[in-house]
Amino acid sequence: MRDVELSGEGRRVVVVVLDQGDEAVAAVNEVARRRGILAAQVTAVGGFSTAEVGYFDWRIRDYQRIPVPEQVEVLALTGDIAEFRGEPALHVHAVLGRRDGSTVGGHLLRAEVWPTLEVIVTEVAASLAKRVDPETGLALLSGAARSRTGR
Template sequence: MKTRSLLIGFILTTLFISAKAQQYVSPTTPPQTGRSPGVKVKLISSNSSTKTYCLVFAEGDEILSGLKEFAVKYKVTSAHFVGIGDAGSSKFGWYDKTRKMFKVNELHNFAEITSLAGDITLSKGNPVVHAHINLATEDGLVHGGHLLEAFVNPTLQVIVTVEPIPLYKRLDEASGIMIIDPDLKK
């Protein structure tokens, strides 16, 4: 009888945990700014009108916030970037086409950022940062998707190449996501 009660308790607990509401966020939600005070920027290459910068994030800096602040300060209208480092906590999304929303996945512990890649474009005159991230946990598993939020711990290095020709994004009504439209001129 005791085993049966334990089994029922286990099943109920499992059902409760799996019934917990899954969080979803809009793909057009902009990142919060002001959460990356420790980012250091250095111009490492400049030829003609293309410039390459190294951004070094400090512990506690939020990645999207720092990239957006960089884009605003340096008036970036078109760029691409790659990075590696570490995160103390992170949120990343998987795009659910039926809901037209990102299903939020989270890591609440240290993970190696094995890959960070993305671009910076414009929409309605404002820089838009789009990034994907891969995070490796201590068990060797890699988790990833669309970067929603990640706090650096202890560091992150991002190489940003800024191009001279602006790229613009628009909302694609069919998919519900912002896409680059090479034909847009503002």
């Protein structure tokens, strides 16, 4: 894994290049922790040898795990990093392309990189916090991210 920080226009951009065998979620969280990034947008492209995505089932307040035990292309990966319990927390969704052109997608729970994953982390605010929502049990963006009108 390699990462480089670029600065400009009052915000940081960190480019992270993950190598074959890296676990994507853990690696991006580690870079965010090391660089002190607590609020950012995240995008990426690349590939995985295996992955697991999830669909949040609101009735049981947990993810229905969807294993992806095959090589896939990362067609789209987008989400955020926000502060959760004093640490950066990565929350990304992925659309993964299979060999036959079909896709699978959901909340990215884990993925083994192959051959690479190119991640762009763009800082967006000085403080963006997540709090556990008692209704869903999910860590959701707090009121700081809502508009001034409360919507």
